[in-house]
Amino acid sequence: MPSKTKKITTSVLPGFMELLPADQILFNKMLSIIRDTYESFGFIPLDTPAIERSEVLLAKAGGETEKQIYRFSKGDNDLSLRFDLTVPLARYVSEHFSNLTFPFRRYHIAKVYRGERPQKGRYREFYQCDIDIIGNGTLSLVNDAEILTIIYDVFKGLGLPDFKIRISNRKLINGLLKSLDLKDQAVEVMRIIDKIEKVSPKETKQNLLDIGLSKDKVEKIWEFVGIKGDVKKVLKDLAGMGQKDELFKTGLKELTEVINYIELLGLPVSAYGLDLSIARGLDYYTGTVYETILEDYKEMGSVCSGGRYDNLAENYTSQKLPGVGISIGLTRLFSRLKEAGLIQSGAASPARVLVIPFNQEVTSAALSLGRKLRSSGLATEVYLEEAKFKNKLSYANKLGIRYVVLVGEDEIASSLWTLKDMETGKQQQLATKELIAELKRV
Amino acid sequence: MPSKTKKITTSVLPGFMELLPADQILFNKMLSIIRDTYESFGFIPLDTPAIERSEVLLAKAGGETEKQIYRFSKGDNDLSLRFDLTVPLARYVSEHFSNLTFPFRRYHIAKVYRGERPQKGRYREFYQCDIDIIGNGTLSLVNDAEILTIIYDVFKGLGLPDFKIRISNRKLINGLLKSLDLKDQAVEVMRIIDKIEKVSPKETKQNLLDIGLSKDKVEKIWEFVGIKGDVKKVLKDLAGMGQKDELFKTGLKELTEVINYIELLGLPVSAYGLDLSIARGLDYYTGTVYETILEDYKEMGSVCSGGRYDNLAENYTSQKLPGVGISIGLTRLFSRLKEAGLIQSGAASPARVLVIPFNQEVTSAALSLGRKLRSSGLATEVYLEEAKFKNKLSYANKLGIRYVVLVGEDEIASSLWTLKDMETGKQQQLATKELIAELKRV
Numbered sequence: 001m002p003s004k005t006k007k008i009t010t011s012v013l014p015g016f017m018e019l020l021p022a023d024q025i026l027f028n029k030m031l032s033i034i035r036d037t038y039e040s041f042g043f044i045p046l047d048t049p050a051i052e053r054s055e056v057l058l059a060k061a062g063g064e065t066e067k068q069i070y071r072f073s074k075g076d077n078d079l080s081l082r083f084d085l086t087v088p089l090a091r092y093v094s095e096h097f098s099n100l101t102f103p104f105r106r107y108h109i110a111k112v113y114r115g116e117r118p119q120k121g122r123y124r125e126f127y128q129c130d131i132d133i134i135g136n137g138t139l140s141l142v143n144d145a146e147i148l149t150i151i152y153d154v155f156k157g158l159g160l161p162d163f164k165i166r167i168s169n170r171k172l173i174n175g176l177l178k179s180l181d182l183k184d185q186a187v188e189v190m191r192i193i194d195k196i197e198k199v200s201p202k203e204t205k206q207n208l209l210d211i212g213l214s215k216d217k218v219e220k221i222w223e224f225v226g227i228k229g230d231v232k233k234v235l236k237d238l239a240g241m242g243q244k245d246e247l248f249k250t251g252l253k254e255l256t257e258v259i260n261y262i263e264l265l266g267l268p269v270s271a272y273g274l275d276l277s278i279a280r281g282l283d284y285y286t287g288t289v290y291e292t293i294l295e296d297y298k299e300m301g302s303v304c305s306g307g308r309y310d311n312l313a314e315n316y317t318s319q320k321l322p323g324v325g326i327s328i329g330l331t332r333l334f335s336r337l338k339e340a341g342l343i344q345s346g347a348a349s350p351a352r353v354l355v356i357p358f359n360q361e362v363t364s365a366a367l368s369l370g371r372k373l374r375s376s377g378l379a380t381e382v383y384l385e386e387a388k389f390k391n392k393l394s395y396a397n398k399l400g401i402r403y404v405v406l407v408g409e410d411e412i413a414s415s416l417w418t419l420k421d422m423e424t425g426k427q428q429q430l431a432t433k434e435l436i437a438e439l440k441r442v
Numbered sequence: 443m444p445s446k447t448k449k450i451t452t453s454v455l456p457g458f459m460e461l462l463p464a465d466q467i468l469f470n471k472m473l474s475i476i477r478d479t480y481e482s483f484g485f486i487p488l489d490t491p492a493i494e495r496s497e498v499l500l501a502k503a504g505g506e507t508e509k510q511i512y513r514f515s516k517g518d519n520d521l522s523l524r525f526d527l528t529v530p531l532a533r534y535v536s537e538h539f540s541n542l543t544f545p546f547r548r549y550h551i552a553k554v555y556r557g558e559r560p561q562k563g564r565y566r567e568f569y570q571c572d573i574d575i576i577g578n579g580t581l582s583l584v585n586d587a588e589i590l591t592i593i594y595d596v597f598k599g600l601g602l603p604d605f606k607i608r609i610s611n612r613k614l615i616n617g618l619l620k621s622l623d624l625k626d627q628a629v630e631v632m633r634i635i636d637k638i639e640k641v642s643p644k645e646t647k648q649n650l651l652d653i654g655l656s657k658d659k660v661e662k663i664w665e666f667v668g669i670k671g672d673v674k675k676v677l678k679d680l681a682g683m684g685q686k687d688e689l690f691k692t693g694l695k696e697l698t699e700v701i702n703y704i705e706l707l708g709l710p711v712s713a714y715g716l717d718l719s720i721a722r723g724l725d726y727y728t729g730t731v732y733e734t735i736l737e738d739y740k741e742m743g744s745v746c747s748g749g750r751y752d753n754l755a756e757n758y759t760s761q762k763l764p765g766v767g768i769s770i771g772l773t774r775l776f777s778r779l780k781e782a783g784l785i786q787s788g789a790a791s792p793a794r795v796l797v798i799p800f801n802q803e804v805t806s807a808a809l810s811l812g813r814k815l816r817s818s819g820l821a822t823e824v825y826l827e828e829a830k831f832k833n834k835l836s837y838a839n840k841l842g843i844r845y846v847v848l849v850g851e852d853e854i855a856s857s858l859w860t861l862k863d864m865e866t867g868k869q870q871q872l873a874t875k876e877l878i879a880e881l882k883r884v
Contacts, residue, residue, distance in 0.1 A: 007536075007757065007758050007759060007760070008495075008497055008498055008501050008757055008758050009495065009497075009498070010498070010533045010534075010536045010537035010758045010759070011537060012490075012491060012537070013491065013493065013494070013495065013519065013521075016491040016493070017491075018489075018490055018491065018534070019489065020538060020541050020542075021486045021487075021488075021542070021548075024486070024487050024488060024489060025486070025487060027489075028487050028489075039792040039821055040816050040821045040822070041793075041816070041821075041822070041823060042791050042792060042793030042796075042821060042822065042823025042843075043792070044463045044466070044467070044790065044791055044792065045463075045466050045467060045470050045792070046463075046466060047460075047461065047466060047469075047470075048454075048460055049454060049455065049458040049459075049460065049567050050492065050553065050567065051455065051458070051512070051555070051566075051567060052455070053450075053451065053455065055450055055451075056450055056451070056452070059450050070493070070514060070516060070521075071514070072512060072513070072514030074512060074557045075557075077455065079455075079512075091452045092452075092460070094449075094452045095452035095453060095454070096462060099462050100462075100463070101790065101837060101840040101841055103826070103827060105791075105823070106463075111492065113493070115516045115517075124493075125491050125492065125493060135827070138827070139827070140826045140827050140828065142805055142809070142826045143826055145809075146809065146824070146826065149809075149813070153816075261805070261806060261809070264806035264809070264810070265806065265809055265810060265813065266810070315449065315450055316449055316450050316452045317449060317452070318449070348486065348543065349484050349486055349547075350481040350484060350485070350486065350487070351483075351484030354484075363584055363703070364703060364706035364707065367584070367587075367588065367591075367703070367706070367707055368706070368707060368708070371591070371707065374482050374483070374595075379481055379482045379483075379484060380482070380483070380484065381483060381484025381547070382588070384545070384582045384584040384585055384588065385545060385577070385580070385581070385582050386582065395543060398543040399543055401484075
């Protein structure tokens with residue numbers, strides 16, 4: 001009797017996503033819609049190593065990032081896996097500055113790594129789909145409007161229901177806090193405001209009082225965050241606040257200009273709106289900020305975020321490189337959409353057609369026909385195993401390949417192939433040319 | 443005066459490839475030709491984590507692999523970066539066995555990691571483009587022929603000159619060595635034979651004598667390895683050796699059958715040939731083996747290799763999973779082809795068209811036109827910065843965007859856009875519809 005040797009665990013590590021074929025095909029389809037949309041706007045593909053020097057990655061990173069990072073040494077090198085695509089971009093642009101043309105528009109779709117404690121919806125390895133536009137010294141504000149149209153095209157392309165892009169400008173809240181003499185507490189205040197949708201308004205207010213803000217100042221912040229309505233009304237109410245702070249006024253001017261461009265571009269007004277509670281993290285962004293939510297699934301949080309920053313790469317270069325960009329965390333988005341039933345996987349094969357030879361004797365004829373279909377642009381698999389006819393058909397069904405072409409002695413003799421539609425059961429006899437035409441038609 | 447803070451090194455780590463835009467676009471184009479060819483044969487995309495449990499990766503690996511691996515711990519986990527895509531495939535198929543349909547045809551294009559000593563043409567992070575067909579229990583020999591047609595289609599698709607796929611069958615050499623009572627020295631002998639093209643025949647012979655083989659046995663091996671010519675002649679000469687070893691005879695039968703299928707498929711005879719000196723590593727492969735060389739650049743070594751194996755995943759499952767597959771090391775191939783001048787990069791942008799507004803006042807009109815071109819399927823960038831007209835045109839030139847559409851007050855008034863061909867200098871005035879038609883035509 002053969003001894004059973006102990007087998008090694010094959011389960012995927014917690015916090016890592018691994019998909020079965022049909023889901024993988026669906027995932028790749030979403031990824032390619034995002035890529036094609038980015039390329040349609042002239043964004044250049046970038047690919048940087050997943051491994052970087054730790055000092056590069058940790059130049060700006062705070063405590064949380066440092067804890068989460070996958071860090072290791074090899075020889076004398078202190079290395080880490082990238083935790084986002086922005087730091088590698090900063091390094092890339094600094095390193096290759098003289099070989100790049102500005103504004104530099106790049107997209108980068110790749111995996112990043114964060115060794116977080118595994119929890120629902122959080123991944124340790126996940127795809128980010130980023131675009132950024134980097135200026136050399138300056139970068140026109142029109143880019144901030146264009147980025148919004150790109151978000152719109154991506155989510156429209158993905159066929160997702162009722163999404164809304166929320167816009168704000170960090171200069172508004174920064175200016176407001178400055179005018180209230182709260183500059184030193186800005187980080188704390190924004191962290192509280194960022195959570196406004198997750199906790200109740202009442203609690204948010206209490207949290208602001210708890211960190212020592214006077215009732216007066218809380219009311220001022222409350223007035224600001226509470227401004228709601230269509231963009232025209234929000235812009236009017238912001239102006240009506242009578243803020244004298246220069247930063248605030250610049251923010252309002254920028255926001256108005258960005259909104260003007262968006263309106264001229266004719267995006268549906270339901271697709272975007274102003275939301276002054278968006279703070280987007282701590283001190284990275286300096287102007288326009290974006291978040292994107294699915295109206296009926298607000299609990300998913302933002303599915304595409306980003307904004308404008310003054311200087312991309314101050315740790316690596318003395319060049320001033322302002323930019324604006326967005327990021328889609330596709331791994332998390334995919335898992336949330338799947339869970340919510342908003343996306344469904346289809347076929348488990350990229351083949352459009354399965355050619356089935358009746359027996360081994362006609363295999364070469366089947367292979368030849370396969371080559372002809374393929375060279376007409378039809379993804380075609382030929383079934384090559386010995387099996388019962390029933391099992392060959394069932395293989396097509398399991399993979400979700402709808403069209404099957406049967407090849408037997410009769411077919412070869414008559415040069416007429418049998419095309420079977422597995423969904424309707426309909427069969428037709430067709431010569432090669434007609435077969436190709438029919439498969440391209442359906 | 444502002445103090446210059448010390449900047450962090452931004453150079454890429456030795457052994458890692460990072461490309462500038464035009465090269466990256468070329469690289470991606472090659473990658474997508476490979477992917478499309480794989481999909482055209484119905485191979486299913488797979489994506490597994492780059493990080494695996496070390497015990498999974500090292501289950502079968504030898505000393506060299508273990509030294510090269512990037513290994514680290516996070517929490518209680520002993521983790522490593524994958525060094526190939528075959529071990530992850532074995533784990534995947536074992537883990538998801540009951541959810542997969544067999545034969546399971548998958549492709550996987552992704553980065554793998556090997557911390558080798560950096561040397562010319564060797565990378566520590568590189569793309570592998572793999573296909574494998576995995577049978578459940580058995581797998582028909584026709585697959586071995588089909589794999590060869592896939593290699594053919596890939597290299598034809600890449601437009602590479604005079605490539606040749608060399609084929610052999612490991613059972614031949616294994617059988618021969620068994621019949622010579624050299625089974626225990628098989629590894630050593632094959633390592634010497636594998637290098638036959640790099641060292642002289644005379645030296646190879648001496649190397650075989652040096653490891654203690656009798657002159658007789660060396661002559662027998664020499665007779666075998668020396669069999670050359672067209673496939674018919676090689677098969678005849680192999681039969682003529684009068685080998686009685688069963689393994690050898692099976693190998694000859696398999697090879698003959700594979701060649702028969704290939705001939706029936708009508709591949710050009712110049713595209714493939716038999717080469718009995720191919721051993722492909724040590725004991726992984728058990729049947730058909732492939733190597734692909736560029737006839738005029740033999741020194742590049744094999745650019746696509748693979749073969750048949752009896753059992754994919756014995757360390758992880760008790761299922762018997764025979765398979766056949768190939769791998770293209772795209773990073774290395776790209777760098778070699780570039781160096782040899784066999785591939786040239788073109789544009790540094792995916793945009794087909796650059797829309798240039800004359801001034802800020804007409805920017806929205808330019809953005810609107812950009813959206814129209816894009817929705818007609820034309821990748822379009824709009825130039826959004828304030829700059830001298832000359833510099834706007836020069837931006838198009840630098841990125842290699844051939845077609846420029848000029849938008850000014852006159853154009854808006856007349857609804858006729860100016861299309862400029864940057865290569866010929868030719869200009870035409872066209873309404874939106876004609877502009878789109880013209881851009882699609884050229």
